[in-house]
Amino acid sequence: MESIDSWIDRDLKHLWHPYTQMKDCETLPPIKIDRAQGLQLYADDGKAYYDTVSSWWCNIHGHNHPRIRAAIQQQLQQLDHCLFAGFTHGPAIELAERLVDITPENLDRVFYSDNGSTAVEVALKMSLQYWGNIGRPEKSRFVGLDMGYHGDTVGAMSVAGESPFSLPFKAMLFDTFKVPTPYCYRCPLGKSPETCHIECVDPLERLLADHHQEIAAIILEPMLLAAAGMIAYPADYLRKVAELAQRYDCHLILDEVAVGFGRTGKMFACEHAEVKPDFLCLSKGLTSGTLPFAATLTTDTVYQAFYDDYSTCKTLYHGHTYAANPIGCAAALATLDLFEEEDTLARARPVMARLQAGLAEFRDLNHVGDVRGIGMVGAIELVRDRASKERFDPAQRVGMQVFRRGLAEGLILRPLGDVVYLFLPLCTTLEELDLILAKLHGIVRDLSSDLTVCETGAHP
Ligand SMILES: *Cc1c(COP(=O)(O)O)cnc(C)c1O
Numbered sequence: 511m512e513s514i515d516s517w518i519d520r521d522l523k524h525l526w527h528p529y530t531q532m533k534d535c536e537t538l539p540p541i542k543i544d545r546a547q548g549l550q551l552y553a554d555d556g557k558a559y560y561d562t563v564s565s566w567w568c569n570i571h572g573h574n575h576p577r578i579r580a581a582i583q584q585q586l587q588q589l590d591h592c593l594f595a596g597f598t599h600g601p602a603i604e605l606a607e608r609l610v611d612i613t614p615e616n617l618d619r620v621f622y623s624d625n626g627s628t629a630v631e632v633a634l635k636m637s638l639q640y641w642g643n644i645g646r647p648e649k650s651r652f653v654g655l656d657m658g659y660h661g662d663t664v665g666a667m668s669v670a671g672e673s674p675f676s677l678p679f680k681a682m683l684f685d686t687f688k689v690p691t692p693y694c695y696r697c698p699l700g701k702s703p704e705t706c707h708i709e710c711v712d713p714l715e716r717l718l719a720d721h722h723q724e725i726a727a728i729i730l731e732p733m734l735l736a737a738a739g740m741i742a743y744p745a746d747y748l749r750k751v752a753e754l755a756q757r758y759d760c761h762l763i764l765d766e767v768a769v770g771f772g773r774t775g776k777m778f779a780c781e782h783a784e785v786k787p788d789f790l791c792l793s794k795g796l797t798s799g800t801l802p803f804a805a806t807l808t809t810d811t812v813y814q815a816f817y818d819d820y821s822t823c824k825t826l827y828h829g830h831t832y833a834a835n836p837i838g839c840a841a842a843l844a845t846l847d848l849f850e851e852e853d854t855l856a857r858a859r860p861v862m863a864r865l866q867a868g869l870a871e872f873r874d875l876n877h878v879g880d881v882r883g884i885g886m887v888g889a890i891e892l893v894r895d896r897a898s899k900e901r902f903d904p905a906q907r908v909g910m911q912v913f914r915r916g917l918a919e920g921l922i923l924r925p926l927g928d929v930v931y932l933f934l935p936l937c938t939t940l941e942e943l944d945l946i947l948a949k950l951h952g953i954v955r956d957l958s959s960d961l962t963v964c965e966t967g968a969h970p
Pocket residue numbers: 625626627628630659660661662731736737765766767768793794
């Protein structure tokens with residue numbers, strides 16, 4: 511049998527991993543995973559890791575679920591893939607019906623692609639061309655939150671907040687409007703939950719009042735800015751944004767790539783505010799983390815603006831080779847079936863409640879600035895100084911320290927900067943949650959006392 515070391519040598523010889531300073535692999539090489547089951551990933555050396563980040567926010571029903579596996583196998587016996595212009599197939603049709611059925615009632619058109627970034631690009635392009643098609647081409651600009659994240663393609667980066675992720679590519683991004691993020695812990699207006707009346711939406715209102723004639727759409731992640739550091743925000747903010755979009759005749763694009771499919775406690779996060787977007791972007795959880803797949807949903811109004819004689823040049827010229835991949839559709843259909851068969855949302859409810867309550871026990875630890883969360887997501891923001899909320903020096907790489915300690919404890923924790931978080935599959939049981947929370951508490955407690963020692967210089 512080939513040794514682990516030789517596998518890693520072969521990996522490092524040719525592979526380039528995402529979001530990775532490859533030099534870090536000299537001291538922390540990638541871990542070779544051989545199989546997965548339920549909440550756990552099993553490494554080559556037999557060690558098991560709890561997948562507490564749902565393998566980048568996509569796993570819903572647990573790894574290697576027999577129901578999804580069977581659906582994929584069955585689909586493969588019939589039709590692997592076919593082009594989706596001029597042709598169609600049963601799984602695509604059935605999935606579209608199901609998605610229209612479970613999403614807000616105004617959404618009744620489904621456009622398939624294969625990842626979250628493309629789901630967003632499709633919404634942006636549809637919105638822009640919609641305004642052109644109806645004779646208002648001046649409505650061509652986009653508004654996003656200054657800490658939003660929508661993927662790594664050019665359009666998605668352009669409508670997102672500036673971050674180290676997008677900084678090197680600034681020269682290729684198009685200009686967009688940005689408004690303040692409802693980041694309650696670091697409230698842009700210095701308010702507290704008691705004094706808050708969602709005044710942070712005012713800059714958006716002023717922007718729309720001045721510029722709505724040139725604005726195509728507002729895009730945001732409903733209820734939770736995930737990549738920004740698991741920033742959960744009040745439903746009232748989302749409600750107000752939706753009202754403003756409607757009042758000023760701008761599209762509302764909701765990016766539910768991370769939060770869709772139950773993660774926040776509702777099937778879709780927009781349900782918390784009973785908001786009806788013009789576009790809904792779905793991906794990650796859509797196949798419960800088994801296959802790359804995505805969908806952008808929109809309204810009949812948008813669709814009708816493209817529907818005309820060919821010669822009027824209103825066609826949407828956008829597509830992806832693997833659009834509506836039948837195997838992906840089959841995995842998505844099985845994912846939706848499982849929500850019904852296993853009563854996933856109802857079963858997750860007590861686990862979500864315990865997670866949110868359990869987070870409170872982190873509050874008093876040194877260096878814990880904020881704890882926050884929604885549904886199956888919980889986050890702990892570590893800070894250098896609790897009173898001033900001062901952040902750690904990035905050179906200290908606090909997140910990396912948490913990652914290492916997590917691995918030693920059998921937890922996959924990949925902090926976002928200094929925000930340690932859990933983004934758990936919906937199938938997590940109370941027992942699993944308790945175990946994960948206990949381990950996490952130990953990690954954060956030990957880390958924060960080590961950091962304190964470091965800060966006071968009592969330690970070499
Ligand atoms: C992950 C993510 C994306 C991008 O999805 P990819 O499949 O990685 O391209 C877009 N929007 C949100 C909110 C995300 O969390």
